[in-house]
Structure formats: structure tokens, C-alpha cells
Amino acid sequence: MKPEFENIDLIKTGKRFEIEVNGYAAFIDYREMGHQIALVHTEADPELAGTGAAAAAVVEKTLHYIEDNGKKLLPFCPYVFAYIKKNPDWKRIVDERFDGYDKL
Template sequence: MKEEFISLAVTKNTTNHRYEFVVDGYTAFIDYKEEGTRIHLIHTESPAALAGRGVATALIEKTLMDIEEHHQTVLPYCPLVFAYIKKNPAWKRIVDLSFPAYDKL
């Protein structure tokens, strides 16, 4: 993760069902669905003004850290999150075994 993002927090917005990450006044987010201790990550979106800065990657990493800290598992349906976990296989440790593409990670 880039140094500029380390001190920034991800917020779990339970009203809008999304993890939010505010950078320079812009909000990047991951939509989620919570089912007990399982978190379905559905869609990641980062404003065009933040493109190319690694914001989505930092958001994904911080979201996975939050999920792990709360002893939950993840179902990475979002293609960006799936690709991130595939590229960083240590995160497979929190992927729920019921995830349909688990064996492709």
C-alpha cells in the first residue's frame, strides 16, 4: 500500500452497505452484503479523479484487514477484489470455503 494511504481509515457504512475510503474529499467504496460472519464483496468503485493512484487497491486491502479483524470471511464476487486476492494469495486465508470460485484463487 502506498505511504499516503496508510494513515487513512476505511469506514464500514452499514446504512448504505459499503466500505468507504475518503481520499482528497472523494469517496471510493466497495458494496457489500453481510450474511452472519460472511461478507460478500460485490462491487468496487473509485472516482475518476483518483484514477491511477492506487486508491482501489488500498481500499481493498484495508477492507480485507477489517474483515479479518472482525473474524469474518469474505466472498470476493467483485472482479477487482477477486483479482487482488489471486495476486496476493495470503489473503485466501479469509475467503469463505463456500465461495464458488474458491479453487480459482
């Protein structure tokens, strides 16, 4: 994560994990089911395009949240799936029953 994103707080609403950067948002839509959190869609405001890090920062902060809260991840979002594939140490929080687990 780029240093400029490290001190930005992760905000959890009823359906999103979100960070705000210079008044713009990067977020992940999620569903929470007991001990699992399904991440379904990652998006950033167009004004954050080109930073290359806002989406990665919200993903990393969300993964830390999931781990810190003893939850298991279901990475349905293609961006999150690719992020974990690129950073395989995060596979530790993916639920082993996830359909694409063996592809990570």
C-alpha cells in the same frame, strides 16, 4: 499499499466500505450475512483514476477489517477476486465454500 493511504481511516456504512482521499471516495459495496461478508463492487471517483492505489487501498483495508472481525469473505467483485489472486496470502479469509475458491 502506498504510504499516503496507510493513515486513512476505513469507513463502514450500512452498505459500503469507503475511504476518502483529498475529498474523493473509493469504496466497496458489500452485503453482510452472519459470519460472511460478500464484496460485490469496487469503485473510485474518476478524480482518483491514475493513482492506481485508491481502489487497492480500500480493498486491503477492507480485507483487514474482515479478518480482524473474524468474518469470512465472499469475493464476488472481480477486482477483489483479482486482488486476492495476486496476493494469495489473503485466501486465508475466503470462505472455502465460495464457488470460485479453487480458482484463487
